[in-house]
Amino acid sequence: MSCNNHDPIQFNKLETIDLDKGLKNLKEITLSQIATDIQYIPLETKEECLITSVSQIFTFNDKIIVFDDRQRNIYLFETTGKFIRKIGKKGVGPGEYNEAFRVSFNDKDSTLLVKDRDNILYDINGYYINKTAMFPEMGQIDFLGDNIVFSFSRPGFVFNDNFQIAICDNDFKVQKRFINRKSENITTQNMGKIIGNMMNRLQYFSDTLSYWEYKYDTIYRIPDKNTCFPRYTFNYSRKQSFNEHPEGSQARVIEKLIETNSFIFLQLFDPSGTSAESIDNEMVYFKMTNEILTLKFHDNIRGMINDIDGGLQVLPRKSLKDGRVYTSFSAFDLKQRLLEEPFKSIKPLNIDKQKELLQILNNSKMEDNPVIMIIKLK
Numbered sequence: 001m002s003c004n005n006h007d008p009i010q011f012n013k014l015e016t017i018d019l020d021k022g023l024k025n026l027k028e029i030t031l032s033q034i035a036t037d038i039q040y041i042p043l044e045t046k047e048e049c050l051i052t053s054v055s056q057i058f059t060f061n062d063k064i065i066v067f068d069d070r071q072r073n074i075y076l077f078e079t080t081g082k083f084i085r086k087i088g089k090k091g092v093g094p095g096e097y098n099e100a101f102r103v104s105f106n107d108k109d110s111t112l113l114v115k116d117r118d119n120i121l122y123d124i125n126g127y128y129i130n131k132t133a134m135f136p137e138m139g140q141i142d143f144l145g146d147n148i149v150f151s152f153s154r155p156g157f158v159f160n161d162n163f164q165i166a167i168c169d170n171d172f173k174v175q176k177r178f179i180n181r182k183s184e185n186i187t188t189q190n191m192g193k194i195i196g197n198m199m200n201r202l203q204y205f206s207d208t209l210s211y212w213e214y215k216y217d218t219i220y221r222i223p224d225k226n227t228c229f230p231r232y233t234f235n236y237s238r239k240q241s242f243n244e245h246p247e248g249s250q251a252r253v254i255e256k257l258i259e260t261n262s263f264i265f266l267q268l269f270d271p272s273g274t275s276a277e278s279i280d281n282e283m284v285y286f287k288m289t290n291e292i293l294t295l296k297f298h299d300n301i302r303g304m305i306n307d308i309d310g311g312l313q314v315l316p317r318k319s320l321k322d323g324r325v326y327t328s329f330s331a332f333d334l335k336q337r338l339l340e341e342p343f344k345s346i347k348p349l350n351i352d353k354q355k356e357l358l359q360i361l362n363n364s365k366m367e368d369n370p371v372i373m374i375i376k377l378k
Contacts, residue, residue: 015290019236019268022283022292029284029295030307031314032349034263037376038308042331042360043369044083049075051369054328058105059320063124064372065105065112072100074114076124087112087126095120095128106143107321113148115141119172132172140202144209147175147225151202151211165211167225178228179220201257204321210259215240217254219264236268255280258316260377261323262287265316282315299345309353310346312337314375325375331368335361 031038041064043051055069059079065087066075074087089096097116104113110124119141121129140151150166164179201212209222210231217239219232240251256267264285271279282295282303298305303313312334316325338361348354360371 014230015232017232017234017264017285017292019234019283019292022285023236023268023281023294025291025293026296027293028298028305029293030305031375032307034284034304035308035375035377038306038311038353039374039376040357040360041077041079041372041374042081042364043077043372044081045365045367045369046083048086049083049369051075054370054372056103056318057320057326057372058103058107059322059374060105060107060110065103066372067100067103069101072097074100074103074112076126085126087124088114088120088122088128089126095131102141104141104143108143108145113141113143121170139200140211142202142204142209144204144222144225146170148172149202149209149222151200164213165220165222165228167222176225178222203258203319205259205319205323206261212257212259214254219257219259232264234266238270238272256317258319258325260316260319260325262377263316265325305346307346308348308350309357310338310348311354311357311373314373316375320374323377325377326372328370328372330370331364332366334371335364335366 043049043054043066051066051068051073052070053068054066056065056067058065062079063084064077064079066077067073068075072090076084076087078084088100090098092098097114097118097120100114100116102115104115105111106113111129112122112124114120114122118131120131123129142149144167146169148168148170150168152164152166161177162180162182163177164181165177166174167176167178168174200214201210203210203212207223211220211222211228212218213220217234218230220228221231222228234254236252238250238252240253250272253269254266255269258265264287266283266285268281268283269279270281283292284295285292295304297303301313303315306313312329314327317327319325364371
C-alpha cells in the first residue's frame with residue numbers, strides 16, 4: 001500500500017527535515033513552479049448564505065461544502081458557486097447543533113460530522129442521523145474508511161487515557177488508540193507543555209491520514225485503523241521546550257503546517273527576528289528532492305507570486321483530500337489589491353485564466369461573498 005508515487009509508506013523510515021538549513025536557503029518561488037492549475041469559485045451572495053469566514057471546505061462530485069466558523073454555519077454550494085442550502089440547523093432541539101466548532105466530511109457515504117457539544121452526524125441533505133456525547137478535550141476529527149479518527153488537545157484527560165489519537169467506529173466506540181503520553185506526566189502544573197495543541201492538524205490526503213503535532217514537531221502516518229507511525233520530524237535550533245510558556249519566549253515554534261502529496265508547507269515563528277520576514281518564516285519542503293527553503297518575498301508581496309493568472313499571492317494553509325490546496329479572498333480584497341502595485345506588473349502565463357479572473361472581478365461587488373481559490377499542485 002502506498003500514499004502516492006511521491007511519498008510511499010515506509011514503516012521503518014523516519015525522515016528529519018533540517019529547518020536551520022532551510023532558513024539559510026532563501027528563494028523566491030512563483031506559483032507555476034509548484035502548481036499546474038487554478039480554479040476560482042465565487043460563492044453566490046444571498047440573504048440566507050452571507051459568509052463571514054471560509055474556514056473549511058470539502059468537495060465531492062459537483063458540490064462544495066463551506067463551513068463558516070465565525071457564524072457557525074454550514075452551507076452546500078454547486079462547484080459553480082450557486083447556493084443550494086444550509087446543512088443542519090442551529091438550535092437546541094433534537095438533531096440541531098448549538099455551536100459548531102469543526103466539521104468533517106466522509107465522501108465514502110456523504111455524511112458530515114459536526115463537532116458541537118455533541119458529535120452530530122448528518123447526511124449531505126442536512127438530515128439528522130445520530131449523535132453522541134463529545135469526548136473531553138477533543139481536537140481534530142476525520143474519517144478513515146468506516147472509522148472516525150479523533151485527536152485530543154490534552155492527552156492527560158479522562159476519555160483518551162493519555163493517548164493522543166483514538167479511532168472509533170460509526171457508533172463512536174473506541175477501536176484503537178495511538179501515541180501514548182503517559183510517561184510524560186502531563187499535569188495541571190506543567191500544562192505549558194501542551195498549550196497550543198488545538199493547532200494540531202489531522203488531515204486526509206491520497207489514501208492515508210497525516211497527523212502533525214504542535215510542539216512535538218512530528219508528522220505521523222495513519223494508513224489504516226491498526227497502524228500509526230512517525231514519518232517526518234523537524235530539527236531546528238532554539239526550539240521551544242515543553243515546559244516553556246509561549247508568552248515572552250524567544251524560542252522558535254512551528255505555528256502552521258499542511259502536508260500534501262508532494263510538499264510540506266509550514267510557518268516557523270521566530271520572535272527574535274528583526275523584520276516581518278524573519279518573524280514568520282514561510283517554508284516549503286519538496287519531497288521529491290528533499291529540499292527545504294524559506295520563501296523570499298518579492299516587492300512586498302507576502303507569498304508565492306501568482307504568475308499563472310496574475311492574481312493575488314498564495315500561502316497554502318489548507319488542503320483537500322485529493323491533494324489540492326485552497327484559500328479564499330473577500331471580493332473587496334480581490335478588487336482593491338489587484339488594482340495596486342506591484343500586482344499590475346505581474347505577467348501571467350495563462351491569459352485565459354487571467355480573463356476568467358477579471359470576469360469574476362467585473363461581475364462581483366465589494367460586499368459579495370468570498371471567492372474560493374483552489375490550486376492543483378504538481
